[in-house]
Amino acid sequence: MTGRRILVIKLGALGDFVQALGPFAAIRRHHAGDEITLLTTQPYAALARNSGYFDDIWIDERPPWWRFGTWLALKRRLNGGTFARIYDLQTSRRSGRYFALLARPKPEWNGIAHGCSHPHDNPGRDSMHSIERQREQLGAAGIADVAPPDVSWIDGDADAFGLEAGFVLLAPGGSAHRPAKRWPQDSYAALAQSLAGQGHQPVLIGAGDETARNAAIALACPLAVNLTGRTSLADLTRL
Structure with missing residues (x-):
């Protein structure tokens, strides 16, 4: 493929x-003749590949700071990619470090890294909805037409679970790596009961270590539907 090499960074999580x-x-429309690579994490690789928006998918192992060899390998890969422009849609402390790994002269960078070429410098960005924030961020790089997400191509089956209209998804297992950020199990149970009392069907989602937590919430709210371990990422996206 001819044209420039473009990198997009989006590591997760699913909703984001x-x-x-x-x-x-x-970005795909704006760079129709360019080669676009996505840097993401393993859970989202298949979804990204099936989207058709990218020519290549790179997996970020998200190494801890003390794994110097992995960081060095990432530095070499980023610089070896000879990217003309990088869109940082993660805009996290980690992705900001990736900007620092790039040799000078640095490629064009759209994000919030200090000293980047196309910064999103709105001081109120953290209070914006993700969709509006990313639309404004891309505007700083000359991309004006950013439509809402299109999930019609995703092959998940939202109808397979027989859910009622007006259902509400609950993910009580979120932020497992940040216990202080995690909402208590009893609070989720109370929320599920409140939703059911208002005529909404609470639907519990998750997998693995979240099984016992969700089962306890379902026990406290018999009207809740427990889909723990039964959904793929594609299913969750369609739901």
Whole structure:
């Protein structure tokens, strides 16, 4: 493929990744003749590949700071990619470090890294909805037409679970690596009961270590539907 090499960074998580589908499509249209690579994490590789927005997918192992060999390998790969422009849709402390790994002269960079060429410098960005924030960020790089996410191509089956209209998804296992950020199990149970009392069907989602937690919530709210371990990423996206 001819044209420039473009890198997009979006590591997760699922909700954020889905909300970035609109920006992905806009970047693809803007760089129709260019080669676009996505740097993401393993859970989202298949979804990204099936989207058709990218020519290549790179997996980020998200190494801890003390794994110097992995960081050095990442530095070499980023610099060896000879990217002309990088869109940082993660805009996290980690992805900001990736900007620092790049040799000078640095490629064009759209994000919030200090000293980047196309910064999103809105001081209120952290209070914006992700879709609006990313639309404004891409505008700083000359991409004006950013549509809402299109999930019609995703092959998940939302109808397979027989859910009622107006159902509400609950993911009590979120932020497992940040216990202080995690909402208590009893609070989720109370929320599920409140939703059921208002005529909404609570639907519990998750997998693995979240099984016992969700089972306890379902026991406290018999009207809840427990889909723990039964959904793929594609199913969750369609739901």
